[in-house]
Amino acid sequence: MICIKAIRRLDPDHATMKHIPFPSDLLEARVPRYTSFPPANRFSSDVGPAQMASWLDAVPDGASVSLYIHVPFCRRLCWFCACHTQGARSDEPVDRYLDHLEEEIAMVRARLPVRLQVSALHLGGGTPTLLSPDRLDRLAAMIAASFADEDDREFSVEIDPAECDGARLDRLVAHGLTRASIGVQDFDPTVQSAIGRQQSAELTAETVQALRDRGIGAINFDLLYGLPHQSQATLADTLRSVLEMRPDRIALYGYAHVPWMSRRQRLIPDHVLPNSQERVAQSSMAREALIANGYVPVGIDHYALPHDALAVAARAGTLRRNFQGYTTDEASTLIGLGPSAVSRFVQGYAQNAPVTGQWQSALSGGALATVRGHLLSPSDRLHADIIEALMCSGSVDLADCCTRHDANLEPFIRIARDAVKQMPGAARLEGTRITVTSPLCTRLIASRFDPALERSEGRFSKAS
Ligand code: SF4
Numbered sequence: 174m175i176c177i178k179a180i181r182r183l184d185p186d187h188a189t190m191k192h193i194p195f196p197s198d199l200l201e202a203r204v205p206r207y208t209s210f211p212p213a214n215r216f217s218s219d220v221g222p223a224q225m226a227s228w229l230d231a232v233p234d235g236a237s238v239s240l241y242i243h244v245p246f247c248r249r250l251c252w253f254c255a256c257h258t259q260g261a262r263s264d265e266p267v268d269r270y271l272d273h274l275e276e277e278i279a280m281v282r283a284r285l286p287v288r289l290q291v292s293a294l295h296l297g298g299g300t301p302t303l304l305s306p307d308r309l310d311r312l313a314a315m316i317a318a319s320f321a322d323e324d325d326r327e328f329s330v331e332i333d334p335a336e337c338d339g340a341r342l343d344r345l346v347a348h349g350l351t352r353a354s355i356g357v358q359d360f361d362p363t364v365q366s367a368i369g370r371q372q373s374a375e376l377t378a379e380t381v382q383a384l385r386d387r388g389i390g391a392i393n394f395d396l397l398y399g400l401p402h403q404s405q406a407t408l409a410d411t412l413r414s415v416l417e418m419r420p421d422r423i424a425l426y427g428y429a430h431v432p433w434m435s436r437r438q439r440l441i442p443d444h445v446l447p448n449s450q451e452r453v454a455q456s457s458m459a460r461e462a463l464i465a466n467g468y469v470p471v472g473i474d475h476y477a478l479p480h481d482a483l484a485v486a487a488r489a490g491t492l493r494r495n496f497q498g499y500t501t502d503e504a505s506t507l508i509g510l511g512p513s514a515v516s517r518f519v520q521g522y523a524q525n526a527p528v529t530g531q532w533q534s535a536l537s538g539g540a541l542a543t544v545r546g547h548l549l550s551p552s553d554r555l556h557a558d559i560i561e562a563l564m565c566s567g568s569v570d571l572a573d574c575c576t577r578h579d580a581n582l583e584p585f586i587r588i589a590r591d592a593v594k595q596m597p598g599a600a601r602l603e604g605t606r607i608t609v610t611s612p613l614c615t616r617l618i619a620s621r622f623d624p625a626l627e628r629s630e631g632r633f634s635k636a637s
Pocket of ligand 1: 246247258
């Protein structure tokens with residue numbers, strides 16, 4: 174049963190914004206989301222096709238890898254969205270994309286060892302469900318031709334309820350779908366008009382039911398707070414509808430207004446956006462409502478039912494952070510295919526050309542489409558470990574990390590002491606362990622251990 178009281182208690186009239194203990198300059202701070210370290214906007218052109226090829230060559234025999242395939246098309250282009258995607262009214266560019274994807278898969282596979290396990294496959298975008306049933310069959314055949322199927326492989330797909338039907342779901346299920354990820358954002362019509370995305374609660378519920386009817390028990394929802402015209406009241410209404418559908422996982426992200434990076438976001442005027450205090454109030458209200466209704470908080474912005482693998486991993490301390498947010502995937506190699514896709518190797522990161530035409534040109538010329546990336550130094554690995562631990566569990570023993578990386582502990586203790594002093598109530602330091610005490614401050618605390626932040630501050634989304 175939905176605990177509406179927990180939502181009503183946090184409706185605007187009862188909102189406890191005056192209790193928010195953080196000064197506004199902290200809430201306004203722009204820091205990375207740290208889905209990777211270093212963040213992707215610090216990748217450089219030092220990494221190209223030759224580096225990518227050598228990293229593929231070095232993947233050990235019998236390794237476990239995960240695959241991410243980026244489908245860079247949407248029938249509708251939502252204004253809030255900063256994903257690498259483009260409008261596609263016809264299927265002609267989609268077929269051309271599939272032709273090139275087939276070339277890329279073959280090129281990448283040829284460099285990998287014969288024995289390989291694919292532990293996870295994720296179709297993201299863009300809108301993967303824009304592919305017609307026969308194109309989904311073609312994509313599945315391309316993957317199967319190069320990568321052996323594994324019985325326990327997770328196959329997750331981002332599903333747009335406005336661009337999906339029973340025939341597509343049937344094909345995805347036949348190809349092994351295990352988890353569906355559905356973008357919701359907010360169901361309020363005014364908010365939806367302001368972000369250029371119409372999607373009713375009814376249509377979403379029909380898609381959820383259609384998935385469950387086909388035996389898909391693992392369903393994720395993506396929600397946003399901080400959207401134009403969004404209020405605690407609209408978010409509370411959305412949460413009521415969402416809780417009735419009871420997805421297994423909910424990602425609740427703060428809308429990142431970065432119009433200097435995303436041209437579409439220029440359609441959203443600044444003055445209709447909630448301010449930082451209101452963003453914090455929305456996030457806090459949603460957090461309390463989800464916890465009151467049986468969801469376990471995972472990391473800084475995910476919630477999962479206790480049986481879900483993400484909640485289990487959070488309890489076991491095995492949660493990982495990747496470009497999709499949080500994951501249970503333990504593979505040390507992630508191979509990204511398609512325009513803008515990022516690959517992660519133990520040696521570093523490699524990103525494909527973000528523009529579909531550039532990606533296609535590289536492949537047509539017989540080359541891998543890598544255009545940027547980052548070679549991890551020993552120092553990067555240490556900072557990445559500290560930041561990932563903070564982002565996943567909110568706590569890290571700095572002495573353990575420094576011992577593992579053969580580094581001097583003292584500078585890190587100094588950073589931790591300064592952070593605790595400058596942000597009272599945000600974190601505590603006990604011995605050599607720093608623990609974040611407010612999830613809202615996790616990115617801020619993590620950013621203190623990011624040596625390059627000063628050079629790039631101002632290009633990220635708000636910490637709140
Ligand atoms: S939110 Fe989804 S459908 Fe909308 S533009 Fe972004 S990827 Fe496309």
